[in-house]
Amino acid sequence: xxxKGGSKVIALYWFxxxxxxxxxxxxMVYSFYHYPYDVRELEGEIMINKIADCLSSQGNMSxxxxxxxxxxxxxxxxxxxxxxxxxxxxxSWNKEPxxxxxxxxxxxxxxxxxxxxxxxGNLNLMADCNIQEEKEYKREVKCTEExxxxxxxxxxxxxxxxxxxKKTEKNVK
Amino acid sequence: xxxxIFIILNILFLAILILFLLRQGQGAILLEQSxxxxxxxxxxxxxxxxxxxxxxxxxxxxxxxxxxAFEDIVIISNNIVTVKLSxxxxxxxxxxxxxxxxxxxxxxxxxENIDSYVFVIGGYK
Numbered sequence: 001x002x003x004k005g006g007s008k009v010i011a012l013y014w015f016x017x018x019x020x021x022x023x024x025x026x027x028m029v030y031s032f033y034h035y036p037y038d039v040r041e042l043e044g045e046i047m048i049n050k051i052a053d054c055l056s057s058q059g060n061m062s063x064x065x066x067x068x069x070x071x072x073x074x075x076x077x078x079x080x081x082x083x084x085x086x087x088x089x090x091x092s093w094n095k096e097p098x099x100x101x102x103x104x105x106x107x108x109x110x111x112x113x114x115x116x117x118x119x120x121g122n123l124n125l126m127a128d129c130n131i132q133e134e135k136e137y138k139r140e141v142k143c144t145e146e147x148x149x150x151x152x153x154x155x156x157x158x159x160x161x162x163x164x165x166k167k168t169e170k171n172v173k
Numbered sequence: 174x175x176x177x178i179f180i181i182l183n184i185l186f187l188a189i190l191i192l193f194l195l196r197q198g199q200g201a202i203l204l205e206q207s208x209x210x211x212x213x214x215x216x217x218x219x220x221x222x223x224x225x226x227x228x229x230x231x232x233x234x235x236x237x238x239x240x241x242a243f244e245d246i247v248i249i250s251n252n253i254v255t256v257k258l259s260x261x262x263x264x265x266x267x268x269x270x271x272x273x274x275x276x277x278x279x280x281x282x283x284x285e286n287i288d289s290y291v292f293v294i295g296g297y298k
Contacts, residue, residue, distance in 0.1 A: 086271040086298075
């Protein structure tokens, strides 16, 4: 009699434990699959590669970047067309574009001061990028930066490319 | 007898749990989102004159189950990819690469890629 009662109690406990485990698994899986995939970092890296390919080929900077007296302002103004990048891809974004990128050029002998820069897109996103270390703003934008060296004739330049992508609606819950 | 019921209930519980886990990753909303983003990122990294063949086996099964033709599930218009796997569903994601992408179509030419979609990247816009 005692044995039978004991085994029933154990079975009951067993099912209570199973239900707790199942509840935990259900809630974890539910919350995991109900967050959108955040692909902004990848998107930023792809954008950096595209910009880098446009600026430099086989270690040499694109000749279009330079005018007679140095860097070309018209290339800068026409950069999106030159590199085939479209930052206003959705009509609803016209009020607030979701992309920003900035290319800074440094001479190898002075890596502190940029000699030329090309900023494009929504400059306001840079502010979100600067406060990204605070947890509250961590998911607002994704900032990705990469650097590489490239030659223009005898001169060696460091090129820093920073991309900032918002698109929170599609990537963050 | 009690032991048999206990074991059956345990097996039933595990089966429901495994079924739940397997089904979670195969919902239309999730597949639409993952395919739309995957296609947008592939187009972003593409260069003119490339042809991309993407396996969409699971999407095909789901679309056919929901009464949609496989050739209608991917639409690309004005730098926006839309993947639709159910009548009232659909997920869109944009790409920044300013290339002309022709209408994507299922790959019927190769029996090995029968569940795949073909994306032909044209020139720059």
